[in-house]
Amino acid sequence: MEIIMEKPIKEPKILDSVIDTSLKKTHKIAVNGAKVWYGDFEAIKGIDMTIKANTVTAFIGPSGCGKSTFLRLFNRMNDYVDSFRMEGKIKIDGNNIYKKKVNVEELRKEVGMVFQKPNPFPKSIFENVAYGLKIQGIKDKKFINDRVEKALRQADLWDEVKNDLKKSGLALSGGQQQRLCIARTLAVEPSIILMDEPTSALDPISTAKIEQLIFELKKKYTIVIVTHNMQQASRISDYTAFFYMGELIEYDKTKIIFTNPSIKQTENYITGRFG
Amino acid sequence: MRKIKELIIEKSLLSSALVTIAVTLGIILVLAIEAFRFFSEVSIFDFFTDTQWTPLFTEKHFGILPLLSGTLLTSFIAIAFALPIGLSISIYLSEYAPKAFRKSVKPLLELLAAVPTVVYGFFALVVVTPFLQEIIPNLSGFNSLSAGIVMGIMIIPYISSLSEDALHAVPDSLREASFGMGSTKFQTAFKVIVPAASSGIIVSIILAISRAIGETMIVAIAAGQQPRLTLDPTVPIETITAYIVQVSLGDVQHGSLEYRTIFAAGITLFVFTFLLNTLSYRIRKKFQEKYE
Numbered sequence A: 001m002e003i004i005m006e007k008p009i010k011e012p013k014i015l016d017s018v019i020d021t022s023l024k025k026t027h028k029i030a031v032n033g034a035k036v037w038y039g040d041f042e043a044i045k046g047i048d049m050t051i052k053a054n055t056v057t058a059f060i061g062p063s064g065c066g067k068s069t070f071l072r073l074f075n076r077m078n079d080y081v082d083s084f085r086m087e088g089k090i091k092i093d094g095n096n097i098y099k100k101k102v103n104v105e106e107l108r109k110e111v112g113m114v115f116q117k118p119n120p121f122p123k124s125i126f127e128n129v130a131y132g133l134k135i136q137g138i139k140d141k142k143f144i145n146d147r148v149e150k151a152l153r154q155a156d157l158w159d160e161v162k163n164d165l166k167k168s169g170l171a172l173s174g175g176q177q178q179r180l181c182i183a184r185t186l187a188v189e190p191s192i193i194l195m196d197e198p199t200s201a202l203d204p205i206s207t208a209k210i211e212q213l214i215f216e217l218k219k220k221y222t223i224v225i226v227t228h229n230m231q232q233a234s235r236i237s238d239y240t241a242f243f244y245m246g247e248l249i250e251y252d253k254t255k256i257i258f259t260n261p262s263i264k265q266t267e268n269y270i271t272g273r274f275g
Numbered sequence B: 001m002r003k004i005k006e007l008i009i010e011k012s013l014l015s016s017a018l019v020t021i022a023v024t025l026g027i028i029l030v031l032a033i034e035a036f037r038f039f040s041e042v043s044i045f046d047f048f049t050d051t052q053w054t055p056l057f058t059e060k061h062f063g064i065l066p067l068l069s070g071t072l073l074t075s076f077i078a079i080a081f082a083l084p085i086g087l088s089i090s091i092y093l094s095e096y097a098p099k100a101f102r103k104s105v106k107p108l109l110e111l112l113a114a115v116p117t118v119v120y121g122f123f124a125l126v127v128v129t130p131f132l133q134e135i136i137p138n139l140s141g142f143n144s145l146s147a148g149i150v151m152g153i154m155i156i157p158y159i160s161s162l163s164e165d166a167l168h169a170v171p172d173s174l175r176e177a178s179f180g181m182g183s184t185k186f187q188t189a190f191k192v193i194v195p196a197a198s199s200g201i202i203v204s205i206i207l208a209i210s211r212a213i214g215e216t217m218i219v220a221i222a223a224g225q226q227p228r229l230t231l232d233p234t235v236p237i238e239t240i241t242a243y244i245v246q247v248s249l250g251d252v253q254h255g256s257l258e259y260r261t262i263f264a265a266g267i268t269l270f271v272f273t274f275l276l277n278t279l280s281y282r283i284r285k286k287f288q289e290k291y292e
């Protein structure tokens, strides 16, 4: 059984001591004492957390509480922010990804990311999906073709685009573009997929498609998704983490968070009585 | 009262626009009329096939090819010199350099385009040519090589600055996407950002070519005044622009056939730069559609 669901967690401080992040082999991601600063501003104030393989974990919380910052720690995307500084350990499959020796490019092949606004490259649909393979130096045409088709099928886009793979990715609708971005991420076969509000720019039908997709994908991937949509979090995630002002307030099975949260702030937030 | 004021402003803006158009049309009209008169005496076929240009000699030939080759040769050298440097600078500034560095270096580079071309011409003649003569002993005092190189220096900012604008305009979301896929900085720059900005980069190159073709002072001073159909960069040549200057400043009688050659040469030049500008306009329009 997971430690995090043993007991309702009353305070983050208890969480710190209960979780021994370094030992759990079943944990895909283990965060230990993570703190983040942008300049003098402390955006993440010491978070411990573990995420199990093949689950969907939702990050919720009010705007500016640090969800994106925390999520982007997992593929080191914050590294590009000049004022960014962090402390603590983030282990993926047991390896601290902030160690000096870590090859960030290799890490990102393992930890894919889907962004808030669909951002396909201004290239053909095929080239978009093949991009990750090509930058790895893969030349085998048949291999690439197969992977592209597989990824597009997994992203439930194949039937819609199979006849015009040469068309620009930008010519697709917003929802299709986002599925293209998911396919692009899947093509390199990462084990973790990070999604930062992947449906916030999409219509309800496209959103439903992507939610369905996430449900399918968790069989093979570990998914962490940031969302402002409470229904979405409750529909698709197995675990939900509630953040507030740079702290992890409550983290539990989604069912528990949404039916019987143990902390008042969480309850206020999910019922919309926040702030 | 306010209405009248607005009306006056509107009308004066409109009239300055109309004056500009009228002047442009007037120039084209004069060019066309004089060129038409020229071609009533010299056949267009000879103009484009004769390999000699000697309108000022007793034995007259009116073949534009030597002037054209001079223009294209110096422009080609200029672009060959400016393109790799300009593009490297733009990619470095946009994708690698710290923001503060970019902000201070870009205006400095643009200064290159603000140096009077007569200074460049002299620089080519009295600095670059003697220097190159150390390496290439049989280089003539007037030649297309040093004129082309110095013209290249002059047009570097056209390429670097406009390309940098195009690269910089590529949304950061594409950089994030590329880094997120595990690309290195180099892969991101060359496989995502440069292709995404390609139309803007091409436009910058076309404008630079256009500028090189129309450049007068540098070639008039440093490349010589000897119309010659050649691809040899070490010998004196003459460009279309340099020829026009030569005749305009000379004592050729107005209204004579010799005088009209400058209009024939001028309209050839005009057609070239017009085509290039149209091309860049088209590309720019297509580029806009892509991001809308």
Ligand SMILES: Nc1ncnc2c1ncn2[C@@H]1O[C@H](COP(=O)(O)OP(=O)(O)OP(=O)(O)O)[C@@H](O)[C@H]1O
Binding pocket: A038, A041, A043, A061, A062, A063, A064, A065, A066, A067, A068, A069, A070, A081, A083
């Ligand atoms: N690049 C940055 N430089 C400085 N401060 C930043 C930067 N990015 C984020 N912050 C700050 O860090 C805090 C957390 O930001 P973050 O984007 O992680 O919040 P979020 O929970 O994802 O919010 P939202 O729901 O609006 O996306 C905010 O106060 C924000 O202003």
Ligand SMILES: [Mg+2]
Binding pocket: A067, A068, A069, A196, A226
């Ligand atoms: Mg966010």
